[in-house]
Amino acid sequence: MSGSLIFAIAGLSAVGIYMITGRSLSRIVLGFALLGHASVLALLASGGPAGDPPLADRTTATEVANPVPQALALTAIVISFGLTLFLLALARRQQELTGDDLVEDDVEDRRIASQETP
Amino acid sequence: MTTLVPLLVVGPLLAAALALAARSLGRLRDAITLITLFGVALGALILVLSVNRSGPVVVRLGGWHPELGIVLVADLFAALVLLSATATVLAVEVFSIGQRKTVWAASPDLVGPLLLVLTGGVSLAFLTGDLFTLFVAFELILVSSYVLLTHQGRSGQVRSGMSYVVMNLFASTLFLFGLAFVYASTGTVNMALLSERVPExxxxxxxxxxxxxxxxxxxxAAAFPLFSWLPDSYPTAPTTITAVFAGLLTKVGVYSLIRFHTLTRMDELGPIVLIVAGATMLVGVLGALAQNDVKRILSFHIISQIGYMLMGLGLFTVAGVAGAVLFLVHHIPTKTLLFLVGGMIEDEYGTSDLDKAGGLAARRPILGLLFAIPAMSLAGLPPFSGFVAKLSLIRAGIEAQSTLIVIVALVVSALTLLSMVKIWLGVFWGVDPRDEPTELSSPQARMLMTSATGAAIVGTLLVAVLAGPLWDMSLAAAESLLDPSGYATEVLR
Structure with a gap:
């Protein structure tokens, strides 16, 4: 596993996690996009050293890159793409309803917490 | 059997597509949904009987070796939980058809197809033999749950939906990282191979x-301290949807925990799991006592009950894991049922706030009975199914000499009863705070809802009546879970 990959995964995760701790859903969406990239890179890196493209008849078994993590990464990319769209739709709806896209506190929790104990 | 197992996953997904295509034809859509859900439940029953008689069924999709391809594995644990889950979804679908006539209904042309997608995802999560397919199944379940939760687009739903989606998406991202770690260290995501390679x-x-x-x-699974998304989001959805979520979603998390941690022999984690279990039970039940709304009380109880299942896992003994399996099988219908009754209370009063309800026992005695049975079962009173499940867990705890967790479990049981009494006092006894009760639902709708709930209650009573054979099956399931070499030879053969 190359140093640059480790560096990229760490950087993307750090920025992604920083962004999803915010209140604004559009920032959170971007944060998840970065985290998603980090996890896909991690999956890719887990397959071992780089090699030739895993196409039949083009290369020998010893020089080919491990295709399994690539298949897993592809599935993960598709899923995270769909979920990003869903989050954006949710942010749009929240903006329609309240004028911003902030993730708010649990209303009932606040109410019970502010009650005086009998 | 080898065709039945993949059919349990593909069938509901195909039917979901059909039901969506026929969504403007109400009757046809309902027929497709009901027949498929019934078929899946029946298939799960056949699977339980067959697995119990002649051992686990392993299906290699496309004929690939487990190292490369996807395998589906139906062992006793998977089949038992699958039966309990699919039968519950069927009851909820009948209930939701009844509830359509009321103001609280979810959009009927979406709920049926989405429930089918959810069922397909749940089947896949229980039956899959590798971790990555488990991830895909989780996403399938979560995507349909996101849409079910927010499809009406009301402001409370969107607000709580946001934190629900963000929390679950974060967990899914961590799952992906975990898959990368597993693959990097073992070179496989297949669970049978993992059970051989992780201990090395x-x-x-x-x-x-x-x-x-x-x-x-x-x-x-909403275990302590990662539970706060649950009581915020569940109560905002329409009843039928909350009921399905309550019964199924967190339980898929518990199922995966038990599956992964027993297969990879994580006995060392036992004490940590026990601490988390105790904290989950206590915090859940104390949260429930503080609430003043039927649906929120019940939501906190989901958390506290998760603690019991974790306790069974944390003991890492055959009796403990068997207790957890039995608890799962009992919990899925019981919890769903309580939410359905909570929904009927909401239909009656227009709210599930305890202060705005009262005197229901006199007006709707049947509803009182429908609430009392699962409530006592949840608290663990004999002779209901909860008693059998809790007794087995507590006996396992005493056998393993984990006194502290046993004490916590008993105290939490008493507190559970207390908060059920709180709902009973608030809703069923006392006087109706409204001057003139108005009928919010039609008698026809009530009858369908009552009969669906009643049928589900018969189901939970069956768990109590059949406790003997179920316990034997749970023991057999736990034995094979704690000795994964049998599972591995079965899959890799």
């Missing part, structure tokens, strides 16, 4: 993987 890793790597997946599945 250095103890630090093992502990890291175990803890990582404990966090991932613990978030999905």
């Amino acid at each position: 890793l250095s103890s630090g790597t093992q502990l890291g993987l175990g803890l990582w997946f404990f966090v991932v599945f613990g978030t999905k």
Whole structure:
């Protein structure tokens, strides 16, 4: 596993996690996009050293890159793409309803917490 | 049997597509949904009987070796939980058809198809033999749950939906990282191969993987301290949807926890799991006592009950895991049922706030009975199914000499009863605070809802009546879970 990959995964995760701790859903969406990239890179890196493209008849078994993590990464990319769209739709709806896209506190929790104990 | 197992996953997904295509033809859509859900439940029953008689069924999709391809494995644990889950979804679908006539209904042309997608995802999660397919199944379940939760677009739903989606998406991302770690250290994501290769890793790597997946599945299961998304989001959805969520979603998390941690022999994590279990029970039940709304009280109880299942896992003994299996089988219908009754209370009063309800026992005695049975079962009073499940867990705890967790479990049981009494006092006794009760639902709708709930109650009573054979099956399931070499030979053969 190359140093640059480790560096990229760490950087993307750090920025992604920083962004999803915010209140604004559009920032959170971007944060998840970065985290998603980090996890896909991690999956890719887990397959071992780089090699030739895993196409039949083009290369020998010893020089080919491990295709399994690539298949897993592809599935993960598709899923995270769909979920990003869903989050954006949710942010749009929240903006329609309240004028911003902030993730708010649990209303009932606040109410019970502010009650005086009998 | 080898065709039945993939059919349980593909069938509901195909039917969901059909039902969506026929969504403007109400009757046809309902017929497709009901027949498929019934078929899946029946298939699960056949699977339980067959697995119990002649051992686990392993299906290699496309004929690939488990190292490369996807395998579906139906062992006793998977089949039992699958039966309990699919039968519950069927009851909820009948209830939702009844509820359509009321103001609280979810959009009927979406609920049926989405429930089918959810069922397909749940089947896949229970039956899959590799971790990555488990991830895909989780996403299938979560995507349909996101849409079910927010499809009406009301402001409360969107607000709580946001935190629900963000929490679960974060857990899914951690899951992906975990998959990368597993693949990097073992070179496979197949669970049978993992059960052979993980114990060969250095103890630090093992502990890291175990803890990582404990966090991932613990978030999905709403274990302490990762539970706060649950009581916020569940009560805002329409009743039928909350009921399905309550019964199924967190339980898939618990199922995966038990599956992964027993297969990879994470016995060392036992004490940590027990601490989390105790904290989950206590915090859940104390949260429930503070609430003043039927649906929120019940939502906090989901959390506290998750603690019991974790307790069974944390003991890492055959009796403990068997207790957890039995608890899962009992919990899925019981919890769903309580939410359905909560929904009927909401239909009656227009709210589920305890202060705005009262005197229901006199007006609707049947509803009182429908609430009392699962409530007592949840609290663990004999002779209901909850008693059998809790007794087995507590006996396992005493056998394993974990006195502290047994004491916590007993105290939490008493507190559970207390909060059920709180609902009973608030809703069923006392006087109706409204001057002139108005009928919010039609008698026809009530009858369908009552009969669906009644049928589900018969189901939970069956769990109590059949406790003997079920316990034997749970013991057999736990034995094979704690000795994964049998599972591995079965899959890799």
